[in-house]
Amino acid sequence: MPTPPSHGFDSTQGYWQALLAADALDMPLDGPYQRGYPARLPDGRYLVLPLRGVPRDPDRCVASLIANHASFSVIDALCGFMADAARPLAADCVVGLPTLGLAFAPQVARTLGFSRYVPFGYSRKYWYRDDLAVPVSSLTSPGASKMLYVDPNLAGSLRGARVLVVDDAVSTGQTMQAALALLARCGAEVAGIAVAMRQGTRWREVLVDPAGQPLPVVAAFDSPRLRRVADGWLPE
Known part of the structure; x- marks a missing residue:
């Protein structure tokens, strides 16, 4: 089998557009x-x-x-599966992670009956605070140096709340670890994590609660x- 090109295997233009029998x-x-x-x-x-x-x-x-x-129909279906799997976690609110987690978080939150959600971000506004920011890296951007932020005006709504964290995928767990650290600074309790894709199993070793117990991680697919x-x- 030929060695795949460094940029990947196929053009992705035709992927993620339909669900197939x-x-x-x-x-x-x-x-x-x-x-x-x-x-x-x-x-x-x-x-x-x-x-x-x-x-x-x-x-x-x-x-x-x-x-x-992805097509809207694919995103709609994945959000539905994520919300169905997350409903038993009985969260009080939804936090969405950038960048691609924000494609799912609003609809998952709406499907679970919430009127809004709390987005985390990578872009710092001038009123943001250093104590409400943590460094983050990921499998797809391993050399990137960036910070994960929560708007101070939204952080207060997370204190004491049971939070469902929504992202597109979990693989090594690095991005999610950063989100958990930021939620701890906000005084939130993590009810669980919902992703479209659980990739591999490496994340299981690092996604634990303060007592060292595994956090619930639900997904549309593996x-x-x-x-x-x-x-x-x-x-x-």
């Missing part, structure tokens, strides 16, 4: 996978995700979800980290 897929459900991975959704349909190389490791790849490139084999890619 199993008989409409043009790939094996159990691999080996070539260019895409079929992620199974709770209703039995599939969302085909493009494969992307892992930096500095040509024998590993992951399935990618770029929420703001996708594995994949390793190279002779005729494609298989889950690690």
